[in-house]
Amino acid sequence: MPANKISNLESAVFSSKEDAERFIDNTGVTRRHIVGNSGICTSDLCVAAAEKLIDALMWPKEDITCLIFVTQTPDYILPATSCIIQNRLGLSKDCFALDISLGCSGWTYGLSVITSLMSNGNFKRGLLLAGDTTSVTKSSKDKSTFPLFGDAGTATALEFDQKSPGLFFHTGTDGAGYEAIMVKDGGFRNFFSSDSLKDKEFEGGIVRNDLQSILNGPSVFTWHHQSPAKRE
Numbered sequence: 001m002p003a004n005k006i007s008n009l010e011s012a013v014f015s016s017k018e019d020a021e022r023f024i025d026n027t028g029v030t031r032r033h034i035v036g037n038s039g040i041c042t043s044d045l046c047v048a049a050a051e052k053l054i055d056a057l058m059w060p061k062e063d064i065t066c067l068i069f070v071t072q073t074p075d076y077i078l079p080a081t082s083c084i085i086q087n088r089l090g091l092s093k094d095c096f097a098l099d100i101s102l103g104c105s106g107w108t109y110g111l112s113v114i115t116s117l118m119s120n121g122n123f124k125r126g127l128l129l130a131g132d133t134t135s136v137t138k139s140s141k142d143k144s145t146f147p148l149f150g151d152a153g154t155a156t157a158l159e160f161d162q163k164s165p166g167l168f169f170h171t172g173t174d175g176a177g178y179e180a181i182m183v184k185d186g187g188f189r190n191f192f193s194s195d196s197l198k199d200k201e202f203e204g205g206i207v208r209n210d211l212q213s214i215l216n217g218p219s220v221f222t223w224h225h226q227s228p229a230k231r232e
Contacts, residue, residue, distance in 0.1 A: 001033040001045070001150075001151065001152045001153075002033050002034060002035045002036075002038065002040055002045065002151055002152075003033070004033065004034055004035065004036045004038065005031050005032065005033055005034075006031060006032050006034055007030065007031045008020055008023060008024055008029055008030055008031060008032070008147045009021070009024065009030065011146070011147055012140070013140060013141065013142070013143045013146050013147055013205070014143060014147075014205075015205065019143075023143070023147060027147075027148065029147060029148060032135070032147075032149065032150030032151075033150045033151055033152065034133075034135035034150055034151050035133045035135060035136065035151045036135075040133065040151075041073070041075050041133060042071045042073045042074070042075075042081075042131045042132055042133045042151075042153055043069070043071075043074075043075050043081050043084060043085055043088075043153075044153070045131050045133070045151070045152060045153025046069065046071075046085065046129035046130070046131050046153035046154065046155060047085060047088050047089060047153075048153065049129070049131075049153050049154055049155035050085075050089055050127055050129060050155040051089070052155070053127075053155045053156075053157055054089075054127075054157075057157055059125060059157070061089065061090050061091050061092070062091075062092045063124065063125045064089075064091050064092070064095060064125050064126065064127055065091075065092060065094055065095050065096060065123045065124065065125065065126070066095065066096045066114060066117055066118060066123035066125070066126030066127070066158075067082055067085065067086055067089075067091065067095055067096065067097045067098070067126065067127050067129070068082070068097075068098050068100060068110050068113055068114045068117075068126070068127070068128050068129065069081055069082035069085055069097070069098070069099050069100070069129045069130075070099075070100045070101075070102060070106040070107060070109070070110040070128070070129070070130040070131075071099070071100075071101070071106070071130065071131055071132050072101055072102070072103050072106075072132055072134070073132045073133045073134060073136065073137065074099060074101075080097065080098070080099040081099055082097035082098055082099045082129075083097050085097070085129065096117065096123065098113070100113065103132070103181070105171075106130050107128070107130045107154070107156075108169070108171075109171060110128050110130055111128060111156070111167070111169075112167075112169040112171060114126050114128050114158060115158065115166070115167045118158060118160050119160075119166060121160050121162065123160065124159065124160045125157070125158070125159050125160070126157075126158045126159075127155060127156070127157060127158075128155070128156040128157075128158065129153065129154065129155050129156075130153075130154050130156075131151075131152050131153030131154055132149075132151065132152070133151040134149045134150075134151065134213070135149055135150065135151050137183055137211075137212055137213045138212060138213055139199075139207060139208035139209070139212040139213075141199070141205075141206075141207035141208065142205075142206050142207060142208045142212065142213075143205040143206065144205075144206050144215050144217055145208075145212075145213050145214075145215045148215075149213075174223075177219060177220075177223060179214070179216070180214075180215070180216040180219040180220050180223075181213070181214065181215055181216070181220060182213070182214050183210075183211060183212065183213055183214070184210040184211075184214065185210040185211050186210075186211050190210070192211070195210070196209060196210045196211050197209050197211065198210075
């Protein structure tokens with residue numbers, strides 16, 4: 001995690017101390033680690049986590065031949081950040097590398113992908129790196145997003161074992177409510193423009209531009225508390 005910490009009790013995004021206390025009581029989020037303006041990317045955090053884990057396991061780096069990187073805050077639109085990480089870690093050029101763009105479900109999906117790839121024994125050792133620096137996509141004037149999200153990078157090491165019973169997953173997708181959590185501009189559906197940088201006020205305490213995250217909290221909360229049958 002980045003060293004920089006912010007206390008929600010002292011955050012200027014809230015109109016009063018009572019407002020901040022109410023938020024903390026409802027969410028349990030008292031403080032967050034964020035990268036701020038340091039220039040640190042998710043890849044930097046994940047590389048640090050990976051180096052620490054590899055050293056602890058005493059794995060020769062040439063033995064790691066599978067690398068999955070899960071994030072919604074990559075270094076660039078292209079190339080894939082997993083390829084950059086392979087080079088930074090000094091892994092073999094025979095290493096399989098793949099980016100996955102997912103948020104809340106990302107680590108679980110990443111685990112399902114890397115274990116499937118490794119299950120036939122072609123890859124003996126692999127790394128699953130997952131994290132985000134989502135604070136950089138949040139408006140400091142938006143109390144619906146800014147106090148909720150911190151930044152971190154993780155590393156998980158996996159090793160093929162012929163005698164293992166394997167891992168089994170139930171995964172699903174429902175993209176119907178995609179507009180509830182999104183960054184509207186900056187991709188290929190809505191290109192960046194000067195208008196993307198203009199702040200807009202949506203309601204009291206929610207001011208952001210179109211390069212910053214939208215979070216429709218009530219819609220997300222309602223979806224999470226529906227049964228799978230009702231979602232369908």
